[in-house]
Amino acid sequence: xxxxxxxxxxxxxxALLLTFPIWSSPWEASRYATSILRDMLVLAxxxxxxxxxxxxxxxxxxxxxAYFGAGAYAAAIAGQRLGSDDLLLGxxxxxxxxxxxxxxxxxxxxxxxxxxxxxxxxxxxxxxxAIAFQAADITGGSNGFSGVRRPTLLGxxxxxxxxxxxxxxxxxxxxxxxxxxxxxxAYGRALVGLRENERRMRALGYDTTRLRLSAFILAGxxxxxxxxxxxxxxxxxxxxxxxxxxxxxxxxxxxxxxxxTLLGPVVGAVVVLFIERVxxxxxxxxxxxxxxVFIVFVLAARQGIVGLVRVAYARVxx
Amino acid sequence: xxxxxxxxxxxNGISFGALLFILAAGLSLIFGMMDVVNLAHGAFYMLGAYxxxxxxxxxxxxxxxLILAPxxxxxxxxxxxxxxLRQLRGRHLDQVLLTIGVSLVIADLIGLTWGRExxxxxxxxxxxxxxxxMGGDYPVYRLFVIGFGVGLAVVxxxxxxRTRIGALIRAGVDDAPMLAALGxxxxxxxxxxxxxxxxxxxxxxxxxxxxxxxxxGMDVDYLIYSLVVVVVGGLGTLSGAVAGAGLIGPADTxxxxxxxxxxxxxxxxxxxxxxxxxxxxLLGRVRIxx
Numbered sequence: 001x002x003x004x005x006x007x008x009x010x011x012x013x014x015a016l017l018l019t020f021p022i023w024s025s026p027w028e029a030s031r032y033a034t035s036i037l038r039d040m041l042v043l044a045x046x047x048x049x050x051x052x053x054x055x056x057x058x059x060x061x062x063x064x065x066a067y068f069g070a071g072a073y074a075a076a077i078a079g080q081r082l083g084s085d086d087l088l089l090g091x092x093x094x095x096x097x098x099x100x101x102x103x104x105x106x107x108x109x110x111x112x113x114x115x116x117x118x119x120x121x122x123x124x125x126x127x128x129x130a131i132a133f134q135a136a137d138i139t140g141g142s143n144g145f146s147g148v149r150r151p152t153l154l155g156x157x158x159x160x161x162x163x164x165x166x167x168x169x170x171x172x173x174x175x176x177x178x179x180x181x182x183x184x185x186a187y188g189r190a191l192v193g194l195r196e197n198e199r200r201m202r203a204l205g206y207d208t209t210r211l212r213l214s215a216f217i218l219a220g221x222x223x224x225x226x227x228x229x230x231x232x233x234x235x236x237x238x239x240x241x242x243x244x245x246x247x248x249x250x251x252x253x254x255x256x257x258x259x260x261t262l263l264g265p266v267v268g269a270v271v272v273l274f275i276e277r278v279x280x281x282x283x284x285x286x287x288x289x290x291x292x293v294f295i296v297f298v299l300a301a302r303q304g305i306v307g308l309v310r311v312a313y314a315r316v317x318x
Numbered sequence: 319x320x321x322x323x324x325x326x327x328x329x330n331g332i333s334f335g336a337l338l339f340i341l342a343a344g345l346s347l348i349f350g351m352m353d354v355v356n357l358a359h360g361a362f363y364m365l366g367a368y369x370x371x372x373x374x375x376x377x378x379x380x381x382x383x384l385i386l387a388p389x390x391x392x393x394x395x396x397x398x399x400x401x402x403l404r405q406l407r408g409r410h411l412d413q414v415l416l417t418i419g420v421s422l423v424i425a426d427l428i429g430l431t432w433g434r435e436x437x438x439x440x441x442x443x444x445x446x447x448x449x450x451x452m453g454g455d456y457p458v459y460r461l462f463v464i465g466f467g468v469g470l471a472v473v474x475x476x477x478x479x480r481t482r483i484g485a486l487i488r489a490g491v492d493d494a495p496m497l498a499a500l501g502x503x504x505x506x507x508x509x510x511x512x513x514x515x516x517x518x519x520x521x522x523x524x525x526x527x528x529x530x531x532x533x534x535g536m537d538v539d540y541l542i543y544s545l546v547v548v549v550v551g552g553l554g555t556l557s558g559a560v561a562g563a564g565l566i567g568p569a570d571t572x573x574x575x576x577x578x579x580x581x582x583x584x585x586x587x588x589x590x591x592x593x594x595x596x597x598x599x600l601l602g603r604v605r606i607x608x
Contacts, residue, residue, distance in 0.1 A: 060411060060415075062418075108590045108593060108594065108607070111593070111597070111607035111608045112593075112606055112607040112608070114410070114411055115353075115354075115355050115410060115411055115414055116606045116607065118355070118411075118414060119355055119545050119549060119606075120549070120593075120606075120607075122542070122545065123542055123545050123546055123549070123586060123589060124586060124590075126538075126542045126586070127582070127583050127586035127587075130582030130583055130586075131582065131583055133582065134579060134581075134582050134583075135579075209608075243538075244538045244542075248418060248422070251418070252418075255415065284430060285426060285427070285430055287422060287423075287425075287426035287429075288422070288423050288426040288427060288430075290422060291419045291420070291421075291422030291423035291426065292419070292423060294415075294418065294419040294422065295402065295416060295419035295420065295423070298406070298412055298415045298416045298419060299402065299405055299406065299416065302412065
């Protein structure tokens with residue numbers, strides 16, 4: 001694990017991120033940048049969770065939106081049906097539902113590896129999409145689920161846009177810290193072992209199928225958390241949130257930013273949402289740009305932006 | 319369910335299966351030879367349908383589209399394979415990822431060119447009438463789809479078993495590096511394989527256009543259908559594509575009639591079940607799951 005940021009620099013960055021609504025307010029009266037940054041952080045959480053599979057464990061899931069969307073629906077529906085705005089209840093429901101879904105799908109999908117794992121995760125995610133689409137009386141179907149209530153916690157009210165931004169930023173930092181801890185733990189190293197040489201891991205006595213399943217559930221649960229945050233952010237859940245497009249968005253974020261690096265998925269999420277949300281104001285073919293950028297990275301820079309920066313940094317240092 | 323609706327739905331199911339066969343055959347061919355699951359397959363299919371839309375609007379000639387679209391999309395495959403996929407030969411997963419990018423680009427360019435609305439074209443002349451089946455009217459075009467699918471299966475089987483290119487394909491599926499060592503121009507063979515696979519997707523798009531719709535998002539829907547078909551039937555064999563399409567087409571159709579609330583999930587349940595019982599798929603040659 002090289003390239004670790006100095007502790008003080010990380011603290012400054014975290015503080016700047018948390019206080020963004022304050023120091024940006026003089027030049028950002030419309031709060032547009034705040035809402036974009038908030039959505040970037042949500043996608044970053046999703047991408048961080050996906051990279052536990054793609055980068056660490058070598059499990060290329062192309063169906064991660066299933067758990068993201070399940071979390072979004074769970075938070076929205078829990079708020080509505082239980083008539084409660086409690087944040088912990090909403091997040092708890094999101095994490096529980098997406099983890100259970102990951103357990104169900106993972107039980108079949110983790111039996112496959114590589115390209116086949118990718119095919120199965122993609123196909124089963126489409127099944128979840130179909131269910132969300134069809135169960136219109138619960139999810140709103142193709143109309144989407146509107147009027148999601150924003151949460152409260154211990155007298156803190158997250159209805160205000162800046163308060164919600166800070167909630168997302170805090171949870172993002174917690175997830176980042178968590179993923180950093182996981183990656184440097186014995187468990188995280190076992191996942192890397194899966195990627196590098198699963199046979200050897202089996203020989204060492206690891207139950208590799210269970211290890212893969214546990215990673216799948218962990219990643220699914222964090223994806224569900226991201227989904228809940230998006231439901232609160234947009235006050236709306238649509239079938240797009242369980243769709244292939246969202247899965248591809250997360251996957252492309254991981255690859256462009258740099259798989260198997262801590263900050264790669266975060267950088268990738270920022271780049272992807274910049275292309276998808278900011279560029280369409282200027283050009284009509286933003287999605288084509290995203291596709292071409294992705295192709296270029298797969299062809300010529302598989303290590304992603306963070307990987308490229310590391311190589312350049314190492315070269316400068318000699 | 320009355321016997322009348324059962325027969326009609328059976329025909330619907332078989333014609334949908336015939337379409338899925340055309341689509342899955344291309345996907346399976348590319349995988350068998352190159353070990354690449356082409357995730358742009360749905361985008362090629364979509365392009366076939368939209369090219370058909372334009373040809374029919376401009377000339378009124380569906381049959382012209384039937385020839386033109388597969389050639390055009392096959393030609394596109396002939397460019398994409400050497401330009402992109404060949405750069406990553408041997409890195410199968412990265413090749414698959416590359417096809418995601420290709421798919422994004424094609425789908426977006428289709429949206430920019432043709433717009434993002436649902437479109438439709440009439441049945442081609444000569445096949446635009448209905449015949450009486452079980453006391454009801456049944457569109458002849460759907461019967462044509464069945465005949466076309468069966469005919470194509472026979473042609474592909476004959477090509478596969480009886481011709482030089484078929485022998486090369488069988489050898490390549492068995493052991494591509496050995497084939498290269500024997501002096502076969504493997505670059506050319508891979509490019510042609512990818513082009514034929516893409517062309518088959520385009521052909522499926524043409525056949526589907528008059529009945530199964532032309533709409534944004536059809537690329538994803540039919541990519542998923544073709545993935546389910548090849549997983550259920552088994553990857554890399556022609557018989558697997560036949561078996562998978564023959565099962566999934568009718569299952570999906572009857573599911574939508576009998577259990578509408580579970581229909582969309584039904585084919586995935588079948589896929590999971592098949593994988594648990596037979597990890598190679600029904601007639602496949604590679605283990606998909608452990």
